[in-house]
Amino acid sequence: MNYNFEIVVVGGGPAGIAAACAAAEQGKSVAIVDENVGPGGQVWRGERTQQGKCDSTSPSYWFRRLKDCPLIRQFFGWRIFDAPAFGILRSEQQGECIELGYKRLVLATGARERFLPFPGWTLPNVMGAGAIQVMVKSGLPIRNKRVVVAGSGPLLLAVSAYLRQHEANVVAIYEQTSWINLARFMGGITGSPAKLVQGLQYVWKTFGIPFRAGCWPIAVHGKDRLQSAVISNGTKQWELACDYLACGFHLVPNIELASLLGCRIEGTVVEVDSLQRTSVDSIFCAGESTGIGGLEMSLLEGRIAGLASAGDHIGAEALAQQRGKMLRFASLLAKTFALRSELKSLSRPDTIVCRCEDVPFELISRHNSWRSAKLHTRCGMGACQGRICGTALEFLNGWIADSIRPPIFPAPLSSLAVDRENLVHNHLDT
């Protein structure tokens, strides 16, 4: 099946919703696509409309605005796996494949958690902080379970608050960054009341849970299942019995689709100008795939991209004025939650780094580039295409990941074929 739109938005998180609404409100035909079954992305996953407060940063507000746009066609539960040529996206749902045509494209693919290998990290019940939240949202019983939360980033607090709300026994929160960095961070957001309120809310909601900065997990113990986590502050280490370790080391942008489309990547983020334009004509990018900046920034960027892709440059430029402040917050985030170098030496020789292909650290450490390690150890060659180990090794060894190859997610062979006629306008030659 083929569907054609003036604008396709990939990602149904805050940035994608805002972009789709802004573009459709300009009278454009818009599609919004997300692999999740409903709108919301990472932060609003599973939220329902008409619930709670309704300001311009609330899910209720945006879900209603999305619903009220007749020009938006929603494709939830559909995952984009290939971009065979400019103007065409391929999407898949349980083996069924559709093609989405666009004149202009907004990528709002968000971010994912970063995982770092340490002894035992592949044991069941060791999971990402965001991942455990998702699992609880989809029914994992967590009441009275002992959860240690560790790693880095504001997500740790958000998840802890969520878990406590669901009656988990959150044993402690360990943030790898130092108290000094956290104090600077708080100082840095005093000028932004909304952020301050949000921060204080999390502090309130996690009140009573021991919070320690400058500590990180170094190992977990357990036979078939997690039994305890070992935490260190650099001089001392101690062990805590737990049922779950929720552990993520801040976020990394999802750049694979942008990269496949030939958009320039700057370090680990998609490069955009003030109107969210990427280096490829008619392709825009908004939200955390352009850098980790939080909800407000994703919403703002989404609105800018929506207007700009719909041709309302004046409107987009007016909004873009507000970007400066958000960018400062983003760089404050990056500085605050930069990973300490001690985290580079957590792996033992036999610690698995690539989970798809079972490649231990000792094999990888014999190589001096991602490409060499990948080619000779198969690390990163599995189904996740190095999304986990590649991201870890970027930090551990300073390696730059290989260029992405299609498809960006595994897909049936038959769904990768495209007729020659449809490729005529392809300008993806890279």
Added chain:
Amino acid sequence: MSHHYDVVVLGAGIVGAACALEFTQAGMRVAVVERGVIGGEATAAGMGHIVVMDDSPAQFALTRYSQLLWAELAPTLPENIEYDRCGTLWIAQNEEEMPELQRKYIYYQSLGVPVQILDSSGLTEAEPNLSTSLVGALLVPEDAVLYSPAAALFMVQCAQKMGAKLYLEKTVVRAGESEVLLDDATMLRTDRIVNAMGASASTVTPDLPIRKRKGHLIITDRYPGFCRHQMVELGYLTSAHSVTSDSVAFNLQPRRTGQLLLGSSRQFDVDNGFVDRSIVKAMVERAQRFIPKLSSLSALRIWTGFRVATPDHLPLIGAIQGDASMFVAVGHEGLGITTSLATAHLLLDQFLERTSIIPLDPYSPSRFSVTEAHA
């Protein structure tokens, strides 16, 4: 700084790696220069099918010689090279192809290559997922598959253990007249130079009659037991020979991991590595004729690579006229993994001025006159 070697090998793809090992084993002082990752170019893109082919008598001689050398080496190869003597099935689609199957059978057999003809039911038994409409196949049980980048690395490491020197992440900027200049200004002095720089060989040895031929490959998720042999359509050569247009042929390989590697396409004069989904379409459709179930399998990724071809589809192995120190080993097209070992042997024979097991002339670079090279 100056260094003196008996031979400097330029490029550590499978061909350079095989040369480095062979020369070192013969007691020569060897250096290998590689600008990137060992086995990181064509060698990483290839299928690793060790296959006897009979496009021409010279091709047959080289591939058979090599196939036997690989079989000899096999017991010493570490696990990660994934050497697997799975055999090749050359599959006939219809009755019209049966005479060709017969011819191939007689040719291989007369030259001592074990072969066996399978009829339709024998074929289904050998490969249950094949379409039952196929009429038969020629089984070449001594053919094999391996993981070529690992093989290249292994050979370089063996050579290093025996004293060869590896200049890794160094680019050759100039070579000739017993000197090799690297991009960090290191000058290597040597009696002989072997240019095994694959698609980049002309940057150091100008006027080589070589052209790039792009190929696409698709790797699937793991389906252990889905197929057991490397399967190639008998019409492969007809398709491989089309020099005017893009061509596609059915070529499926079982990997040790349970993954399947699907080939193959050939395109001339395309310089970019872009994955052309219309070629992918042609490959998948072609494959579906042979294995209907294939198209529902999950693909993990698609990549492209470049074969380096000469006008007569035979490699250039030997001395370059006008420079007594200069040799080349390039242009192996779609067979360089297979023929790397024989290539190294033939070069060593020339260095030592001893008679080779197979005639050298068909591969001699001097078979192409200069004018032809410019054409």
